Amino acid sequence: MCNSDSSLTGKYALITGCNRGIGKSILQHFAEKGVNIIACIRKKNEEFDVFCQKQMELNQISIHIFYADLLEEESVRQFVSDLYKSKLPVHILINNAGVVSKGLLPMTSMQQLKDVFQINFFSQVQITQGVSKIMMRQKCGVIINMASIGGMDAFPAYMSYGCSKAAIIYFTKTMSQELASYHIRVNAVAPSMTDTSMKEEMGELANMEIQRRCAIKGLIPVNDVAKIVLFLASDDSSFINGQIIRVDGGM
Amino acid sequence: MTNKEKYNEAFCNAFEINQDQLNGLKYQGIKLWDSVGHMTLVANLEDAFDIMMETDDIIDFSSYEKGMEILSTKYDVQF
Ligand SMILES: NC(=O)c1ccc[n+]([C@@H]2O[C@H](COP(=O)([O-])OP(=O)(O)OC[C@H]3O[C@@H](n4cnc5c(N)ncnc54)[C@H](OP(=O)(O)O)[C@@H]3O)[C@@H](O)[C@H]2O)c1
Numbered sequence: 001m002c003n004s005d006s007s008l009t010g011k012y013a014l015i016t017g018c019n020r021g022i023g024k025s026i027l028q029h030f031a032e033k034g035v036n037i038i039a040c041i042r043k044k045n046e047e048f049d050v051f052c053q054k055q056m057e058l059n060q061i062s063i064h065i066f067y068a069d070l071l072e073e074e075s076v077r078q079f080v081s082d083l084y085k086s087k088l089p090v091h092i093l094i095n096n097a098g099v100v101s102k103g104l105l106p107m108t109s110m111q112q113l114k115d116v117f118q119i120n121f122f123s124q125v126q127i128t129q130g131v132s133k134i135m136m137r138q139k140c141g142v143i144i145n146m147a148s149i150g151g152m153d154a155f156p157a158y159m160s161y162g163c164s165k166a167a168i169i170y171f172t173k174t175m176s177q178e179l180a181s182y183h184i185r186v187n188a189v190a191p192s193m194t195d196t197s198m199k200e201e202m203g204e205l206a207n208m209e210i211q212r213r214c215a216i217k218g219l220i221p222v223n224d225v226a227k228i229v230l231f232l233a234s235d236d237s238s239f240i241n242g243q244i245i246r247v248d249g250g251m
Numbered sequence: 252m253t254n255k256e257k258y259n260e261a262f263c264n265a266f267e268i269n270q271d272q273l274n275g276l277k278y279q280g281i282k283l284w285d286s287v288g289h290m291t292l293v294a295n296l297e298d299a300f301d302i303m304m305e306t307d308d309i310i311d312f313s314s315y316e317k318g319m320e321i322l323s324t325k326y327d328v329q330f
Contacts, residue, residue, distance in 0.1 A: 077305075084303040129306060137294050181287075 008234055009034035014083075014090050014131060016040045016070070016124075017097025019048040021196035022146065025222035026094055029230050031055040037063040038088055040079060040097075040127075042070070064088060070097055070123035071115060080130035089138060092233045093131045095124040095168070096146045100201050101160045113160045120164035125171060132179060141184040142233050145172050149192045149248050153213075155206060165190075169244055176242030185241045187232050192248035195219040215250030254300070255330050258322070261295035262315065276315040302326045 013030050017023040019041045027037055037055070041048065044067065052063040064086065068079035083090075101116040128143060135141030150158050151165025169188060176186040193199055193210045199219065211217055225247055231237055232245070252260075259270055266283040268276075278284055284292070293309055296302070300322065304312075308325060312318050322328040 081303055130303070133290075133294065133297070133303075136290060137298070 008230075010036070011091040012036045012038055012089050013092035013094060013233065014038040014040060015094040015096055016127065019045050021198065022191070022194060022222050022225050023094070023096040025226040026096065026229050028055065029223075029226040030233075031059045031061055031063075033230065034059060034061060035092070036061045038083070038090065039063060039065045040068055041065065043067055070119045073118070073122070073126065076123045076126045080127065083130065084134075090131050090134050091138070091141055093128065093135075093141070093143045094146070094229060095127060095143070098146060100198050102157045102202070102206070103160065104157050105159060108160055116160045116164050117167070120161070121167045121171070124168060128175065132175075132184065135184045136179070136182045139183050141182070143175065143179075143184065143186040144229055144232050145186070145188040147172065147188040147190040147244055149190050149246060149251060151190060152244070153251065155209060158206070172244065173242050180241060185238070187240060187242065188244045189225060189228050189232070190244050190246045190248070191220055191225050192246075192251060193219055194225055195221055213251050214248065217249070220247055220249065254328055257299040258296070258319065258330065261292060261299050265292040265295050273315050278313045296322070300326065300328050302328070
């Protein structure tokens with residue numbers, strides 16, 4: 001059963017793509033609050049194993065690691081099936097893993113478009129389908145999707161990425177309506193340029209354009225994004241549902 | 252409890268009906284077996300048989316009889 005107070009301690013949070021970047025910061029913030037972690041990462045990673053071991057000892061929590069390649073539907077199906085078999089509860093789901101993809105329209109192949117949708121959208125839907133069934137039985141849960149300002153604001157050459165994030169935004173809004181009767185809240189966070197390796201993949205031009213549009217200049221620290229996620233996962237935000245929270249310095 | 256009894260109980264609990272109403276029962280054939288009721292039924296069955304149903308099977312699950320066919324052929328639940 002879910003705690004009814006505002007404490008997150010003792011809950012279980014499933015986080016995808018938490019071996020680096022924003023996801024890793026979210027993991028750390030949850031761990032410090034005594035939240036048990038279900039980490040879903042692409043492949044075995046010894047550095048991550050050591051990091052998890054340290055978090056477990058420091059914070060007296062459990063961390064369960066699963067592997068899934070979000071580009072492969074079968075791999076995600078297997079992960080959901082293994083999760084069911086583990087009988088772990090899931091109180092919080094953070095659909096964080098994602099890839100950036102760029103290219104002007106004539107240079108965007110259908111395969112590229114399908115791949116970015118497979119990772120940034122279809123797999124998130126597939127995971128949510130499985131996890132929401134666990135939450136429906138628990139009669140409580142919180143789902144937080146990692147969207148992007150790129151899903152709302154237009155940037156040349158970001159059609160495929162932006163469309164996949166726009167899809168996750170619509171998904172967030174629809175699910176917030178569909179799952180509310182089971183006491184499951186669904187929200188999304190939409191960061192602007194955040195200080196992870198993704199900024200390098202986006203390139204200098206995109207960085208400059210984003211900075212030009214931002215009122216507060218500079219890269220967003222991963223901690224700022226993680227803290228919003230923490231707030232949305234807690235009972236302090238119990239009436240926030242179906243929202244897309246921009247972390248963008250004022251664009 | 253036999254598998255048939257567990258199966259029947261999942262239906263009766265989900266739709267607040269009696270055993271004698273089960274034969275021939277179809278999706279959307281009664282008020283409570285709507286899409287929301289369908290999710291409750293699936294959750295009851297998954298709990299009862301310790302399985303996770305695939306989305307395609309949830310969609311195909313169109314009647315009391317069809318459900319038994321799906322569970323026995325795909326999830327090794329013998330009736
Ligand atoms: N950084 C930004 O400026 C920014 C802005 C807005 C939104 N976002 C969103 O925030 C989320 C996290 O991004 P980030 O900045 O932390 O990026 P990141 O540092 O590049 O990390 C991406 C994470 O996603 C995982 N991932 C990617 N493809 C995967 C696949 N096929 N299967 C399984 N895992 C996969 C990566 O795993 P591997 O280590 O195995 O590659 C990694 O853990 C993404 O959804 C991103 O779109 C980021």
